[in-house]
Amino acid sequence: MPIRILPEVVAAQIAAGEVVERPASVVKELIENALDAEARSIRVEVQGGGRKLIRIRDDGCGIPAAEAPLAFARHATSKLQKIDDLDHIQTLGFRGEALASIASVARVTLLTRHADEQAATFLRLEGGQILEQRAEGAPNGTVFTVEDLFFNTPARLKFLKAEATERRHIDSVLTRYAMAYPDVRFSLVQDGRASFATTGNGSLADVLVEALGLDIMREMLPVQPPEGASAPIAVYGYTSTPNLHRNTRAYITLFVNGRHVQDSSLSYAVSQAYHTLMPEDRHPIAVLMIVLPPSEVDVNVHPTKAEVRFRAPEAVFSAVQRAVRRAVLGTSGGAPNLSGFAPHTTDPSRPWRALSAPQGSTQNALHLPTEDVGRYTQQMPPADQPDSMPDEPPLEQRPRSLPPMRIVGQLAATYIIAEAPAGMYLIDQHAAHERILYEQYMRDQARHKPSAQRTLQPFTLTVPPTTLRLLEEKAESMQAAGFEIEPFGANMIRIHAVPAALTKYDPMEAAAEVLADLEGGREAGESAFEAQLVLRICKAAAVKAGQILSYTEMNDLLRQLERCEHPLSCPHGRPTLIHISAAQLAKEFGRT
Ligand code: ADP
Numbered sequence: 001m002p003i004r005i006l007p008e009v010v011a012a013q014i015a016a017g018e019v020v021e022r023p024a025s026v027v028k029e030l031i032e033n034a035l036d037a038e039a040r041s042i043r044v045e046v047q048g049g050g051r052k053l054i055r056i057r058d059d060g061c062g063i064p065a066a067e068a069p070l071a072f073a074r075h076a077t078s079k080l081q082k083i084d085d086l087d088h089i090q091t092l093g094f095r096g097e098a099l100a101s102i103a104s105v106a107r108v109t110l111l112t113r114h115a116d117e118q119a120a121t122f123l124r125l126e127g128g129q130i131l132e133q134r135a136e137g138a139p140n141g142t143v144f145t146v147e148d149l150f151f152n153t154p155a156r157l158k159f160l161k162a163e164a165t166e167r168r169h170i171d172s173v174l175t176r177y178a179m180a181y182p183d184v185r186f187s188l189v190q191d192g193r194a195s196f197a198t199t200g201n202g203s204l205a206d207v208l209v210e211a212l213g214l215d216i217m218r219e220m221l222p223v224q225p226p227e228g229a230s231a232p233i234a235v236y237g238y239t240s241t242p243n244l245h246r247n248t249r250a251y252i253t254l255f256v257n258g259r260h261v262q263d264s265s266l267s268y269a270v271s272q273a274y275h276t277l278m279p280e281d282r283h284p285i286a287v288l289m290i291v292l293p294p295s296e297v298d299v300n301v302h303p304t305k306a307e308v309r310f311r312a313p314e315a316v317f318s319a320v321q322r323a324v325r326r327a328v329l330g331t332s333g334g335a336p337n338l339s340g341f342a343p344h345t346t347d348p349s350r351p352w353r354a355l356s357a358p359q360g361s362t363q364n365a366l367h368l369p370t371e372d373v374g375r376y377t378q379q380m381p382p383a384d385q386p387d388s389m390p391d392e393p394p395l396e397q398r399p400r401s402l403p404p405m406r407i408v409g410q411l412a413a414t415y416i417i418a419e420a421p422a423g424m425y426l427i428d429q430h431a432a433h434e435r436i437l438y439e440q441y442m443r444d445q446a447r448h449k450p451s452a453q454r455t456l457q458p459f460t461l462t463v464p465p466t467t468l469r470l471l472e473e474k475a476e477s478m479q480a481a482g483f484e485i486e487p488f489g490a491n492m493i494r495i496h497a498v499p500a501a502l503t504k505y506d507p508m509e510a511a512a513e514v515l516a517d518l519e520g521g522r523e524a525g526e527s528a529f530e531a532q533l534v535l536r537i538c539k540a541a542a543v544k545a546g547q548i549l550s551y552t553e554m555n556d557l558l559r560q561l562e563r564c565e566h567p568l569s570c571p572h573g574r575p576t577l578i579h580i581s582a583a584q585l586a587k588e589f590g591r592t
């Protein structure tokens with residue numbers, strides 16, 4: 001065949017394949033348009049699994065008569081004008097492809113009235129061609145009707161599954177948007193039967209009762225950002241207690257800034273949060289909203305936007321994992337709060353809007369707990385340690401081992417960039433913090449300072465029999481390190497106190513991490529158990545790679561590293577920093 005440019009309609013039909021795979025994709029695109037139009041109520045009616053008819057009615061802003069035909073042109077959008085707009089996009093749509101795609105493979109009518117106009121516009125299209133346009137009377141808002149989907153693309157039609165399957169896909173699209181927008185009223189009627197409805201009262205819990213059922217909802221724990229936190233990444237929603245699990249991760253539903261996403265790494269983060277609390281091959285049920293500044297996510301990765309890319313994926317991963325872990329460890333709290341909540345922002349339904357203003361992105365970041373007293377613990381009464389020595393001299397009185405460094409910033413949420421007269425330094429935040437904690441621990445040991453801190457409430461952990469035996473065998477070393485552990489039933493332990501270093505963040509999580517590490521076993525020929533234990537405690541207590549640090553947190557870390565005895569390597573021997581001298585920089589840039 002000779003090379004020829006495809007007729008416009010054929011090109012559109014081919015392109016439509018990317019966006020409109022099945023009836024549920026039409027429902028998704030039209031719901032997104034309604035949400036972008038700020039609808040408070042969205043009613044969806046479907047016949048024949050969506051093949052015969054899909055009708056979506058919204059009470060949003062509508063389309064002005066003069067613009068209505070344009071809405072069906074490819075790359076016609078009111079949501080974006082230049083590529084930079086993508087950095088702070090707050091709408092679900094922006095590609096201007098959906099209506100053109102849908103219209104090219106179905107018979108479509110549009111009835112829309114813009115809030116400022118007297119009359120509504122009626123438009124009828126078939127296979128992408130406008131066949132009719134007239135003014136009509138109608139209430140504010142928009143009604144889209146899509147009939148005979150794929151009537152002119154038989155190949156597509158062949159691939160459609162049984163009606164019941166398509167119905168199910170439509171159900172889950174509706175359910176997901178209802179979860180992400182609890183303040184919008186949704187209803188779905190399939191073949192004349194009401195199949196799903198929400199009230200739009202703003203309560204996620206109420207939506208979940210509809211979507212998951214009350215029995216499951218009773219076993220769900222609220223996930224909330226810690227009180228007063230202003231981390232750049234907020235995670236909230238619900239996650240199941242460790243007693244409720246499934247054999248796949250398919251029941252983990254994730255939203256990023258109100259957009260449903262499929263992200264296997266984040267689902268893994270959710271599962272991981274149940275480490276040691278749930279059998280390895282089981283997975284929780286969860287519905288989680290991840291809210292972060294729009295500039296931190298690239299949503300333009302996938303035509304249907306089912307995938308997104310994060311600027312700092314590790315930070316998002318750890319935020320999700322920690323939020324879920326926190327919720328799960330708070331299990332003692334009992335019944336979930338069914339009243340619903342959202343982060344405190346100006347627009348509770350679309351919290352990412354409050355975040356879109358440019359932020360000094362690391363300024364009010366996660367709190368690296370170097371100073372604060374662990375909020376989960378209390379200091380052991382000094383009476384327990386009669387021969388403890390006076391406090392150590394303040395930081396500034398310890399000898400300096402590094403030049404004073406000025407912080408330039410954080411790289412990949414993993415490295416701190418700093419400068420000193422001698423050049424540039426890249427500091428591995430985790431390795432550096434491990435070193436600081438290790439030396440602190442050793443100083444405490446030498447001064448017989450109480451290294452144990454009693455937890456406010458004892459907590460229990462399930463551990464495998466091998467760990468249990470190891471703990472028994474090494475009871476003395478564990479105690480010396482600051483753990484106060486008692487056996488508690490068949491394969492559980494109860495922890496009353498943990499080493500002080502572990503209290504700053506979340507002692508239970510950190511203790512679980514240390515024990516899981518111990519489970520990993522000792523490599524042959526390695527040093528004594530006690531030495532290993534110290535290393536593991538420091539590792540668990542240290543700030544992780546992937547954690548966004550505030551300026552103050554980075555500054556604390558550097559000030560302490562500068563006074564370490566051996567600041568250049570972590571206790572495992574890995575380097576804590578890389579130095580590029582001023583001379584080296586000059587040479588690289590050909591300045592010498
Ligand atoms: P996109 O959503 O990417 O902008 P679409 O093809 O889905 O592209 O829609 C094209 C344009 O039509 C939108 O930008 C919007 O201006 C308008 N539009 C579509 N649906 C609606 C609706 N339900 N209410 C108001 N305007 C709408």
Ligand code: MG
Nearest residue numbers: 032033093098
């Ligand atoms: Mg759209």
